[in-house]
């Protein structure tokens with residue numbers, strides 16, 4: 001089956017680079033819509049009018065598809081009326097009317113209808129697009145238990161070997177194993193199944209996904225009982241994860257016959273396990289639900305998953321039988337910003353319950369990682385450099401918890417604060433307050449004399465008092481601290497716990513080798529800075545330690561993020577050099593977890609952050625991120641052991657992230673410059 005469809009005879013206006021950038025369709029997204037119109041049982045004409053109203057609204061939203069519920073033209077709960085000829089004739093007449101309307105409407109319509117074919121009636125989805133019917137998909141699994149009696153009326157997809165059906169005077173493709181694929185939107189292909197289909201052990205959409213569909217639609221008429229809304233959501237969620245797809249579900253709602261049942265009109269959409277749209281249930285005034293689906297990300301993820309390829313290979317015999325119906329959508333090129341809510345902090349959920357749960361997980365992962373390493377080494381002692389900044393604070397509260405868990409005295413944790421040329425009183429006093437509150441073995445060693453000596457040996461101008469604060473000046477201090485910690489660990493019979501976080505590793509913001517880059521075991525290497533900030537707050541709020549510790553933790557959080565290596569009247573600001581961590585964590589997540597194009601990352605950042613940062617600022621920091629990320633792989637190539645923490649990924653060369661240390665950011669920067677305007681209003 002290969003079906004081509006006419007283009008709409010519209011002349012494309014010229015679109016500016018600015019407008020193109022603002023369109024979700026330019027960045028691999030597709031907007032789809034779904035609705036659960038108030039049902040008029042056994043009244044196709046009224047149902048068609050109500051569907052048409054939603055269709056026009058979906059057209060205004062520039063949605064590529066509008067999904068309606070199962071048997072949306074006839075109504076679902078009409079029992080033996082399904083076998084009444086006047087009803088079936090009226091259904092066909094309304095399909096003809098919708099087909100005529102479709103010539104001027106952008107979205108493809110998926111409408112539910114009982115249709116006759118030879119000696120049987122089928123529960124079908126009719127796919128209508130620009131004056132043609134692209135195909136008719138019959139239901140594969142008919143529920144015939146408890147409150148359901150569908151086998152009384154309908155045949156199933158496998159009952160027939162027919163490949164064509166006559167609908168509204170037109171002979172069109174008929175079959176369940178069909179993929180509808182856009183010619184002009186890469187990665188946009190969809191599959192259609194009907195309600196019970198996805199309650200079966202092997203839903204047809206599983207094969208649909210393996211045959212290439214990135215979006216799976218379900219027309220449903222599922223009566224509501226207590227707990228069922230959650231059941232359906234779990235099925236949509238899990239099918240979107242398992243099939244690595246988007247799953248869009250629309251169930252019949254208000255107006256269906258309540259003779260023995262009730263209907264809630266649940267409309268939901270999930271994308272790879274993330275809920276992206278959700279309608280109001282039990283509504284007498286149902287609204288259109290719009291979901292912006294990232295089909296490019298779905299295709300990307302499938303390429304990454306060896307399992308997806310292997311499963312498709314096993315099912316090859318079934319998959320080659322799939323038909324492919326193609327269509328031209330002519331996506332809009334003008335501005336169409338995302339309606340989908342994007343997390344500003346991809347590593348830290350906005351939802352407070354989820355954030356709490358994530359903090360619990362992250363903290364325990366870190367504690368468990370260190371506890372195991374302490375046991376393995378049998379040393380029962382660890383050494384940490386405590387600056388009073390975020391990272392070492394967090395590493396220390398992880399170590400304290402691990403020692404509590406192992407039943408080891410906290411005095412076996414040796415914390416050393418090592419003031420240098422630019423250490424402020426505020427951070428040093430926080431370092432002391434924290435070490436005291438936790439009751440560890442707290443020490444202080446100034447690195448100034450040794451740093452001075454090394455600068456002299458290097459013949460560095462700063463040794464003579466000249467204000468030359470270059471990288472050598474900075475790294476002398478970071479290096480001597482590390483040197484001291486390693487030798488102290490030898491002396492104490494323990495090992496050095498590292499503190500550098502995932503964001504610093506991504507940006508190459510650490511001193512290589514003999515510096516804070518190195519340790520014997522790094523508890524923070526998998527934790528992005530934005531998560532560490534929340535973790536410290538979570539530990540304070542949940543009072544895992546005592547009130548005094550919680551108070552100090554809050555005080556640490558108030559400090560400026562600074563390496564404190566260069567003296568001066570104003571404290572050195574890390575974020576003034578590498579960019580705001582909240583943005584760089586955003587960029588890091590989308591680049592490494594999903595391999596998105598820089599232009600798309602900028603579109604996402606603009607969608608999520610434009611209230612706080614203007615476009616030019618977002619673009620500038622993305623350039624900084626790309627440049628730093630691609631030139632600092634050599635630092636990530638040689639990182640100490642430490643646990644992976646976030647599903648967004650880790651940067652260990654032994655785990656999530658492998659790349660050569662000899663590349664530049666040129667290709668990524670070129671893509672950014674070619675596909676994003678320099679300025680945007």
Ligand SMILES: Nc1ncnc2c1ncn2[C@@H]1O[C@H](COP(=O)(O)OP(=O)(O)OC[C@H]2O[C@@H]([n+]3cccc(C(=O)O)c3)[C@H](O)[C@@H]2O)[C@@H](O)[C@H]1O
Nearest residue numbers: 471474475478504508509510511512516562563574634661
């Ligand atoms: N691909 C590659 N393969 C092997 N070596 C490579 C290389 N690219 C550069 N290099 C070499 O690496 C050296 C540069 O690396 P490195 O010695 O680390 O020095 P570098 O990265 O230039 O400086 C460290 C930076 O991290 C900051 N820092 C340090 C400590 C703590 C914190 C903090 O706040 O957390 C921040 C510090 O302010 C400074 O800006 C150069 O000698 C360069 O030649």
Ligand SMILES: Nc1ncnc2c1ncn2[C@@H]1O[C@H](COP(=O)(O)OP(=O)(O)OP(=O)(O)O)[C@@H](O)[C@H]1O
Nearest residue numbers: 385386387389390391392417418419499516562563
């Ligand atoms: N004054 C200091 N005393 C002891 N250790 C220090 C000192 N300054 C830096 N370090 C060590 O070097 C590491 C890197 O320094 P850096 O300033 O990046 O970290 P931080 O202060 O812990 O956290 P953040 O970068 O989030 O402010 C610290 O985590 C700490 O282990």
Ligand SMILES: NC(=O)CC[C@H](N)C(=O)O
Nearest residue numbers: 143195196199221222223
């Ligand atoms: N229409 C249907 O296929 C409904 C069956 C589905 N299992 C339900 O309980 O909702």
